[in-house]
Amino acid sequence: MTLRRYDAYLSLPKRATVYFEPEIHRALRLKAAATDRSISDMVNEAVKLALAEDAEDLAAFEDRAHERSVGFEAVVK
Secondary structure, three states: OOHHHHHHHHHOOOOOOOOOOHHHHHHHHHHHHHHOOOHHHHHHHHHHHHHHHHHHHHHHHHHOOOOOOOOHHHHHO
């Protein structure tokens, strides 16, 4: 496989099987129909947002790593 083909392969969407609870699947189908989007698009967006939020949280922890620790008792007093 050439490098160009490999790069093209990496950029293609990947298939995954996800099992939703019936109520969540129904809500996704209704929202997809109402917004003229696919369930896949909505799930991709939700996962991207969750990963971005995790990245922000990790960055905040890293930014505050040099701060001294404060005990729980000191905070609630």
